[in-house]
């Protein structure tokens with residue numbers, strides 16, 4: 406989905422959003438030939454009205470859950486919700502803490518490091534490997550390559566020279582997932598994939614289970630990488646937060662929530678209109694592509710006071726970083742937990758970390774937003 410933003414706004418898309426909210430909150434932009442929805446109330450309405458705004462436009466990523474509409478979506482969602490039970494997520498915390506502490510100890514030993522390469526990429530990938538029950542399966546390097554391939558395929562960022570490699574990576578994941586599902590059907594294990602197969606009624610088909618395994622990698626890795634990265638950018642750019650970070654863990658949940666509002670890892674969601682509809686006084690015909698700008702909704706001055714100020718003590722809640730409505734994120738509790746554990750582990754060392762690149766370069770693969778790299782000097 407290249408071409409959604411003016412090319413110079415990857416670094417900071419928020420002034421572009423503010424202009425849309427002010428001047429044209431429901432506006433067709435060509436290219437890419439899509440309706441941009443920028444105000445909080447309208448974005449929430451789009452996401453909560455699947456009978457008008459269909460998710461089937463996202464079937465390329467997964468046609469059964471993410472790219473599906475009720476009522477078919479409801480059966481699959483029930484299975485995934487059961488597999489992501491609070492007990493299953495809570496049981497992961499010790500293991501996530503162990504992995505995080507190991508990564509943090511290694512990076513503290515270096516004099517200089519890229520927090521993206523050393524922490525925010527490997528941690529969520531290792532957690533996805535835990536979910537799939539393949540800790541000793543494909544290397545993190547393979548999971549990372551596949552996850553990158555999904556990001557490039559989703560954003561249209563691959564150039565023709567890279568397409569062959571992309572197709573090879575997508576096929577390699579498919580082969581891995583087919584084997585994984587067959588193995589779990591033969592020998593159930595204590596993991597989310599086994600629960601997925603067990604919890605659905607009627608049972609998930611092989612193509613459904615393979616697609617949902619891919620969705621876990623797509624939905625669970627780069628998004629969380631960018632939440633962790635955006636939180637670390639917000640902290641490293643604000644020395645006034647460092648004392649609290651080092652000594653007062655009670656600020657972590659507010660800090661994570663404010664990061665999600667201020668700089669959401671997923672900047673927009675796509676829908677297709679099934680019928681004509683009027684939104685904020687503008688008529689949108691049937692069959693049109695609609696872009697619900699989460700990043701803009703979270704900065705809407707009609708919903709949040711002083712929306713451009715980063716304030717971890719903000720009490721307003723209700724930001725749209727995890728979406729809302731029938732497709733609201735099923736991994737939100739897990740992502741928040743990963744972020745909290747990272748802050749707990751890195752917090753005591755925060756005074757010794759200094760950002761080397763300012764402004765921090767941002768990824769150019771929409772709809773994602775996060776640091777492209779996060780180089781720091783380590784003096785602890």
Ligand code: HEM
Pocket residue numbers: 452460470471472482485536620621624625626628629632669670671674675726727728729731732733734735736737739740
């Ligand atoms: C900070 C990290 C994350 C962010 C910002 C995020 C964001 C989102 C958003 C915005 C949606 C809604 C999609 C839509 O309405 O079309 C979504 C759906 C979903 N997310 Fe997340 N997500 C994150 C982490 C995770 C994790 C860790 C997992 C699981 C491992 C996960 C699993 C899912 C699934 C399965 C869906 C599809 C739900 C459905 O279609 O019914 N997410 N996520």
